[in-house]
Amino acid sequence: MNIPNNVKELILKRKEKFVNDKNLQLIGKPGYSSPDEHILPDALTSLVLHKNVLLKGPTGAGKTKLAESLSAEVGQPMHSINCSVDLDAEALLGFKTLVEKEGNTTIQFVEGPVIQAMKNGHLLYIDEINMAKPETLPILNGVLDYRRTITNPFTGEVIKAAEGFTVIAAINEGYVGTVPLNEALKNRFIVIDVPYIQGSILEGVLKSQSSLSDGDLIKSFVQLSEDLVTQVRNGQIPEEAASVRALIDTCDLAVFMPPMRAIQRGIIDKVEDEREKAAIRNIAETIFG
CATH class of the missing domain: 3.40.50.300 (P-loop containing nucleotide triphosphate hydrolases)
Incomplete structure (x- = not known):
């Protein structure tokens, strides 16, 4: 610094x-x-x-x-x-x-x-x-x-x-x-x-502040975040869906459950609108299958 x-x-x-x-x-x-x-x-x-x-x-x-x-x-x-x-x-x-x-x-x-x-x-x-x-x-x-x-x-x-x-x-x-x-x-x-945290900086944050240690999985969550931020900027999903705090929670859950279920609990279920939920789910499925 x-x-x-x-x-x-x-x-x-x-x-x-x-x-x-x-x-x-x-x-x-x-x-x-x-x-x-x-x-x-x-x-x-x-x-x-x-x-x-x-x-x-x-x-x-x-x-x-x-x-x-x-x-x-x-x-x-x-x-x-x-x-x-x-x-x-x-x-x-x-x-x-x-x-x-x-x-x-x-x-x-x-x-x-x-x-x-x-x-x-x-x-x-x-x-x-x-x-x-x-x-x-x-x-x-x-x-x-x-x-x-x-x-x-x-x-x-x-x-x-x-x-x-x-x-x-x-x-x-x-x-x-x-x-x-x-x-x-x-x-x-x-x-x-204060902008969104992305790329290698976000990767470092997830490594240091979440319980997840699988490097490949962390990279996938970084990609998920980038795609969600793009959709937020396009007005397709709400800001909270791209929250770093929610992403860290999701990474913690992913230590103990499949990634898609962790995303469901940590990100998708926080959103009220069904179309927005579906949009987040589709993005996640393209990355995690």
């Missing part, structure tokens, strides 16, 4: 800051690979310059793995939020609860991932940020811009983020259930396009 020396120095400083952090179990695992050799170093550079990073790409392209690899590279714990239409302020910031202590009942505020990350100077990963309702996200405006500040509506506390706090977010544009990301919000990020 080609990283400028001045960026390496900033990475080392971050690692030193968190070496004794009590939340080291929150550090992500490395392993992201990409056909674009600049993605990881560019994302790292943005991160150590305290820029928020928005990872944009199709489902299963490895955005979460990239976020985990960034956490691992800088040795910085990362708190995560999975967005949905039900996401509210409590899921982001925390909630009040009753606590019994020494025979007395008191109200205690349990801090959510945003406040935990801010107070500790950790990373905050917001997955599928464009799945959240548009009226929910403005809560984060002050968190994401130069102020790095939020007033907790549940306690009145004004929280200023500790040094090192940075946000990584991910979006799947055009995916069912998503909404266009507000331009003012998008403007608070450095945007990095």
Whole structure:
């Protein structure tokens, strides 16, 4: 990975800051690979310059793995939020609860991932940020811009983020259930396009991250992935059918069952439309028989 020396120095400083952090179990695992050799170093550079990073790409392209690899590279714990239409302020910031202590009942505020990350100077990963309702996200405006500040509506506390706090977010544009990301919000990020992993890079990922060791079978699964990606780009099958995550699961299953049955369980049965299922099955049968 080609990283400028001045960026390496900033990475080392971050690692030193968190070496004794009590939340080291929150550090992500490395392993992201990409056909674009600049993605990881560019994302790292943005991160150590305290820029928020928005990872944009199709489902299963490895955005979460990239976020985990960034956490691992800088040795910085990362708190995560999975967005949905039900996401509210409590899921982001925390909630009040009753606590019994020494025979007395008191109200205690349990801090959510945003406040935990801010107070500790950790990373905050917001997955599928464009799945959240548009009226929910403005809560984060002050968190994401130069102020790095939020007033907790549940306690009145004004929280200023500790040094090192940075946000990584991910979006799947055009995916069912998503909404266009507000331009003012998008403007608070450095945007990095994350493409599908293919060819020899995908082969390496399958060898290192799945249980399958049969080299010929792995090459066949790489071919399957390439054919599925082509069909996704042609609009014939949904993005999740070409997910690297689903492919790794399928390779694991193929250690213990015939490949076609593994593909059925790991990929085909995740798709709802019968025509799309048939298209995936036909592609798989041309490769695996």
